[in-house]
Amino acid sequence: MIRKEDKIIFEVSNLKKYYQVRKKSFIRGKEYVKSVDGVSFSIKENTILGLVGESGCGKSTIGKTVLGLTPPTGGKVKFGDNVIFDVENNIKISNSEMTKLRSEMQIIFQDPYASLDPRKSVGQIVSEGIKKHKIVPKGNIEEKTKEMLELCGLDATSMFRYPHEFSGGQRQRIGIARALAMNPKFIVCDEPTAALDVSIQSQILNLMLDLKDKFGLTYLFISHNFSVVKSFCDEIAVMYLGQIVEKGSAYEVYDNPKHPYTKALISSVPIQHPDEVKERITLEGSMPSAVDLPSGCRFHTRCPYKTERCINESPTWKILDNKTGVACHIY
Ligand SMILES: Nc1ncnc2c1ncn2[C@@H]1O[C@H](COP(=O)(O)OP(=O)(O)OP(=O)(O)O)[C@@H](O)[C@H]1O
Ligand SMILES: [Mg+2]
Incomplete structure (x- = not known):
C-alpha cells in the first residue's frame, strides 16, 4: 500500500525552457537564453520542495512553465495522473482538461503589490476564481470569500476594501486567500515573503504551514533565501544556471551540503548559533550569462575545486549514500 505521504503528486522530467533572444542573422543564427535546461524533480503529496x-x-521560469503559463521547450510534467505536457511525445493536455485542473494548481507571487488589481475590491479579487471555476453555487460565493479571508487571518469586512488600504503582509494574505479559494492541491509559491519584513515573513510562512496541514496542500517553494528554505521545506533543490546541482532532504542539504555551489550559498547565510561551525567558501565572479554557457560543468568558472575534467565534461547526476543527488565530478 502506498502511504499518503509517499504518493508523488507532481513530477517534472527533463524540463527545458529556452527563450529566443536574437533574431536569426546570417552570421550568428538563432540565439537562446537557456533559462531552464534539463530539470527533473518530483514532489510528494503534502510536502514542500524548496527551489x-x-x-x-x-526558478521563476520553472514555476511558470510547470503550470503551463508559458510554453515549454522540452520535457514532461505530470500532475497526479494527468500529463500536462510531454513535448518529446507531442502530448499536451486539452484546453478543457486544463481549465478543470487550473483551479487545483495555483501560484502565489512575490510582489503582493503588483499581483493584486488596485481597481478591484478584495472581495472581487478573491471571488473572481470562485465564480469562473464555479467552485461553489452562486448563492454561496460571498460566504466562501469571507471564509477564505478569515482562514488567512483577515477580517471578513476586508472584502469591501481595496488593496492599497492594506500592508504588505496583509496583501500577501489576500493573495493566499485568492489561491486558496480555488480549493487547490498544489501551489507554486514564488518568493512569497521576499518583499516582506522579517517578522511579517514568519507570520506568512506560519500561515502557509497551517493551511498546508489543514487542506493537505503541496508546495513548490521558490526562494533565494537558504535559511527560509531550510526551516520551511521538507526537501531542497539547489539550482545553478538553469540546472539542479543538488537535491535532497532539507536537513541533509543544509547540514551536510555536497556541491561546492551549495556549500558557498550556505556559507553566506549568517550563523544562527554560536556553536555552529561553517566552512567558508567565497564565490569568485558572478553568474555567467545563460546565453553563453560555460563548457563542461557550468559552475567551473567559479568553483574553487575545479579540475581539467570540470572544464571539459559536464558531470552526471549521482545519488550518494545519504540519498542526496548531486551533479559534481568530486563524487
Ligand atoms: N520572457 C523572457 N524572455 C527572455 N528571457 C527571459 C524571460 N524570462 C526570463 N528570462 C531569462 O531567464 C533566466 C531565468 O530567469 P528567472 O526569472 O526564471 O530567474 P529567477 O531564478 O526566478 O531569478 P530571481 O531570483 O531574480 O527571481 C534569466 O536569464 C532571465 O533573463
Ligand atoms: Mg524569480
Missing part, C-alpha cells in the same frame, strides 16, 4: 539559487538561475 533555491541566485537571481536569474531560472
